[in-house]
Amino acid sequence: MKRARAFCKVKLGAPLTSLAALAACGGAPEPILVPPPPEPAPVASAGVAAPEDSLGPRPAVPPAAPPSVPTPEVLDGPGGSKIWLLSRPGLPLVSIAAVSRRGASSDPAGKVGVAALTAEMLEQGAGKLDAVAFTAALEEQGARLSSSASRDASVVSAHMLADRFPKVVALLCDAVARPRLAQADFARTHALFVNDVRARGDDPGRVAALVTDAALFGVDSPLGRPIEGTVASAQSLTRADVVAAHRAVWAPEQVTFVVVGDVTTAAVQAALTAGLEGWARAKASPEPAAAAALPTPPRVVAVAREDAPQVVMTVARRSLGPRDEGRAALELVALTLGGSFTSRLNQTLREDHGWTYGARARLAARRAGGAFVARASIRADALGDALRETRRVLDQMAEDGPTAAEIDKAKALSRGETVDTLASRAHTLSALVGFVALDLPPDTLGRDAARQGGATPEVLRALAKQVSSAGATIVLVGPSAAIDAAVQANALGAVERRDADGRPIAAR
């Protein structure tokens, strides 16, 4: 069933702008940074076609109705947990996730990476089943369980056919409440985990994301350090650390079960009650301490990747957090800059100059504050020009804000992203899991749609100031010679050199 390799017009990837967006190739506004286009085909009016054109006039498009966005039902779950349920009869599919609002930012001092390692261990056997038997039991139901930790949350999720729901939920509950955490499984998983951290630096995209976080929020801070830690910190973790972390992360009061699909309220409650029988009520562990004063981010950070054909270029700055007023509207600005094919950055760097395969910009949400991130992989010899143009595009947006046409287009595309999110149970689940992780209410998808629909040009122009390149941090991963030449050509000053873990090289 796996098809042979194909190549796309646009790279598919992670969500671009909206917290809930899952379509990688969304869309956005008409660019204003390009020469005016030739006169377009006339738009149809009153059904009169231009007689000389066999296709007739360009069809007019009526405004699309706002999407109807359902809100999940909120219920009390076992042990003080919560349940968000979006019941959707029809296709016999159900998706479920257990979400703890404790992730890598809650790792205790000296135990960096333990949330990520603990997440791995939840797939290594639970209840009466060892790792192999546990996987086999899930596969018997046609399901696969996935466990991961982000900075803000730990998530165990599963997707299944509806008639398998009780059995799969029983296994998921075992993973959350009764993981085996056996020594042999720990030894194997720990070794794989350390190796993965060791190989992390091979991937320039992964390095760029990691170093950007470290530069913006501090390489030793819970907001900026690598989620998996370093090779040294990963090696130091023990099974006892994992046992303690499991207890802290999966305390029932900080857990929400998100369920989407062809399942009833009664069936969800029955399955979770049965699966979590005996799950000791435990209070939530303390929230991670609020960040002390964040460091002043460096201006330019370089990570050497000699002989690479491209430089991964990132321009980023700290930005609004998920609960800040204006966050949903600012996502429209980010979408205008890099959230679709016709976004300003993609048009300039790819379609005008051919320096990249694609450029993107987005708001990266996290509970304790967000970031605006613009990124593209640039042909190494074009980096200086690309950096200059990127800064110009950002600064023009900060100065003028989006045009009226861009605003209309961003709103239309955002509506489309919402519809796409709702069209798939797995996508809906992913959006709701994000809301839990960010401490956002269950009706966030609808609220955001309303806020974005009502965003005025004045509000967006004011918010656009936040994407200026002035004060932004530039992270460059690629050949040192190309980076140094580009930084010099753009008069950006001193370059701070870091390793692939985000740590300043001079400080080691």
Place this chain on the structure above:
Amino acid sequence: MTGADLARVVSAGGRGYAWLMRRIAVACAALLAPSAASAAELPFHRSTLDNGLTLIVHEDRSVPVAAVNLVVRVGSRDEERGKTGFAHLFEHLMFMGTRRVPPKMFDAWMEAAGGSNNAWTSADLTDYHETAPPGALGLLLYLEADRLEVLGREIDQAKLDLQRDVVRNERRQQIENVPYGKVELRLPELLYPAGHPYHHPVIGSHEDLEAATVADVRRFFATHYAAANVSLVVAGDVRVDEVRAQVERLFGRLPGGARPARARAGEVPRLPSQVRETLEDKVELAKLTVAYHTPAHFAPDDAELDLFASVACSGKASRLYRALVVDRPLAQSVDCSQQSAQLSSVFQLEIVARAGVSLGEVEAALDSALRGAIDAPPSAAELRRARSQYEHAFVARLEAPAARAKLLNLYEVELGDPGSLDRDLARYRDATREGVARAARTWLGVSGRVVLGVVPAKGRAK
């Protein structure tokens, strides 16, 4: 519309999503009860325009979306010598505009209407797909009809130069600057002899991309982008009669003509002996790729090899994962899959070694485990688990209108029948332990294979 087409039309104007869901629910129930006769079918209308263009319409009003999926029967296998990467480059050029839809307006108009698009090219096909609010369907079809009519004739040097640069950047970003990316470039060259349609990678070489001319583009368009070579699916919140009228008006004027001749699936290639090569890359961990020639997509044994891949490599309970990761600390990851394609397929195993483990050790352990998996047929439980995974995957890909459009077009262009869902499901439902074992023995129990290693470049070895 032919009689067979009429017999297969199971939707009618005015019927809504609830009805459709009942049909699919029936399909699932049948699937889960192997003894029952399955009636799985995605409802659709199929017709053929006078110029040979195939139109398939699938109504589903549950989600306010219109989805368009347009496949042209051309891929990298149709490229001439010295023109590698051309089919994919041409796919990029299809967005570069015409006099009627000036440069950049294809995307700008579509996105202004709340729509989005993408496209992909494989060795066998080029697929253009769009989604938008239902009110924008007319625009989507207009844009597709326009470029099918005139784009090839209106291409110029500036458009070609720009997209050539973009595609070369795509090659750098997707292959050259990612760990182990070299495997993707080298493997087809080792698997297939020079001159075979699958000998070169889809992305092509920098040299050939550089050498492409406007005349090449025009000739490629004239040869392959003929109406008879196109299959168009419209799915979602649409009405069959309206879609047919629109398509007839917009696409009906495209010139007809014969579908260009293409290579057909024949004998599965055989390597007379083992082909070995080792590459260096900027990686921390070594990787071993082993590849075997196998039968084409939908040919006998294709589904059995999918199921064997699941038994061998899918999840912690799989044979090879247990042998190389759980029982012995040799591998960081284990993956294998039947990479299905129209002429013939490749069964590919990919093992990333743990730090300090040589590829020789990995290969010896892999061979031993693979031999064991071939010699001992899957147990009833193993086959049941593999089948369950496929059952779930089949239903999951029926969710969104765009996914259904893609599936209908896949069945049309590969099997000549959009109503092949049940036939496809049956391949997995009816597979037996003996059949899976026989397929594995036949295609993977041979000495002719490619063994391609990637080791850390000097100075990085662990």
